[in-house]
Amino acid sequence: MNAEPDFESFEQAEFTDDDEPPSGGKHSSPVIATDLIKLKNDTTRTFPVSENTKDFIQKFYPGTSLEEWNNWRWQLKNSITTISQLKKFINLNPDEVEAIDNPHHSLPLRITPYYASLMGKSDASDPIRRCMVPTINELFLSPGESSDPLEEGHYSPIPNLVHRYPDRVLFLTTGFCSAYCRYCTRSHMVAKDKCHVGVEAWQPALNYIKTHPEVRDVLVSGGDPLTMSDAHIEYLLQNLRAIKHVEIIRIGTKVPVVLPQRITQNLLRILKQYHPLYISIHFTHPAELSPETAEACARLADIGIPLGSQTVLLKGINDDVNTMKQLMQGLLKIRVRPYYIYQCDPIPGSNHFRTKVSKGIEIIKGLRGFTTGYAVPTFVIDAPGGGGKIPLLPEYYQGEVDGKVILKNYEDKTFYYPNPID
Numbered sequence: 001m002n003a004e005p006d007f008e009s010f011e012q013a014e015f016t017d018d019d020e021p022p023s024g025g026k027h028s029s030p031v032i033a034t035d036l037i038k039l040k041n042d043t044t045r046t047f048p049v050s051e052n053t054k055d056f057i058q059k060f061y062p063g064t065s066l067e068e069w070n071n072w073r074w075q076l077k078n079s080i081t082t083i084s085q086l087k088k089f090i091n092l093n094p095d096e097v098e099a100i101d102n103p104h105h106s107l108p109l110r111i112t113p114y115y116a117s118l119m120g121k122s123d124a125s126d127p128i129r130r131c132m133v134p135t136i137n138e139l140f141l142s143p144g145e146s147s148d149p150l151e152e153g154h155y156s157p158i159p160n161l162v163h164r165y166p167d168r169v170l171f172l173t174t175g176f177c178s179a180y181c182r183y184c185t186r187s188h189m190v191a192k193d194k195c196h197v198g199v200e201a202w203q204p205a206l207n208y209i210k211t212h213p214e215v216r217d218v219l220v221s222g223g224d225p226l227t228m229s230d231a232h233i234e235y236l237l238q239n240l241r242a243i244k245h246v247e248i249i250r251i252g253t254k255v256p257v258v259l260p261q262r263i264t265q266n267l268l269r270i271l272k273q274y275h276p277l278y279i280s281i282h283f284t285h286p287a288e289l290s291p292e293t294a295e296a297c298a299r300l301a302d303i304g305i306p307l308g309s310q311t312v313l314l315k316g317i318n319d320d321v322n323t324m325k326q327l328m329q330g331l332l333k334i335r336v337r338p339y340y341i342y343q344c345d346p347i348p349g350s351n352h353f354r355t356k357v358s359k360g361i362e363i364i365k366g367l368r369g370f371t372t373g374y375a376v377p378t379f380v381i382d383a384p385g386g387g388g389k390i391p392l393l394p395e396y397y398q399g400e401v402d403g404k405v406i407l408k409n410y411e412d413k414t415f416y417y418p419n420p421i422d
């Protein structure tokens, strides 16, 4: 099965989502002149459409109704995947044109119309544009870069499953994402035919988990698992939950950020049956904190799912204290607890995205003490070669003298803590 779902035949697939909004494709009624639209089958909750989004729809998708726009399948079917589509939204520079036209970059182009509405039109340094639009820099290999820097292949006893830590596994359930980040750690497998979706394809991984009682935590990832049909998601969760020793299930996703319309009432009905369920959401920049994304996160939080964020540190995009502080504080406002800042993994062509490691430590130093502790994530490097996540901290602990621990506080002032006597 190809990593790219066939959106046209989705409704006739093995599973159907009966209460999903009807799939779009042809335009119907014009944009509704209201701030809020009722989602189908939801009499209690409305989905916001920001002023920015409404302007964008009128300019680039005239004649599209808000019902269509808020249909996640319409968003997928109408995603931007070619240079000619992209040229309608932004003024591409020659560097971007050359990169998109080049067949050698490792990830295809894919941006949902919703996420494109957040993107700068003429500024090539716009953070969301830089994350989504290929540049020629992707084609240059720098020392130390490799297609599978974390050596997940080495820790993969069977296809689609990585078992690197003693008590938990990573289950790669799909190779598809609704938007492809240019710095993706798994660019070696996403958008490729390496990860198959479906009941049959998942059996070896499910059997592995069943026969390994030490696995108490399963991280369902990909690609992006929330791009799959409701029925596929339910099948997976049901089967994982049926395994007695699986204590918690986690889902890693960027969907609430790039395709918030996916968080439908039917999906929520499914997810809330499989607690304890955690969701880690991939955020990059404060520009992503739109009313739509806030609503998607509120819906998930309201059904009792703890939400955490994961952010890749990216040069020229979010590598300064103020941007990170805005993002982390903004996340708390939409009920997402900042969890990790990752040093960017050395995938091929990532040099232009990677900061010095000291930059991440500087950012943590600029957050800790200067904002709410909940807004301070852990800065980690996922060690190349499969060493796992290694946290990096500013040097608050400075050693010991005369039975006292020497400590530096956030203002660089020195304090002493009396260690207990043995």
Ligand code: SF4
Residues within 6 Å of the ligand: 176, 177, 179, 180, 181, 183, 184, 185, 186, 187, 190, 222, 223, 224, 253, 254, 282
């Ligand atoms: S959403 Fe995640 S898996 Fe998909 S391209 Fe972005 S970083 Fe990679």
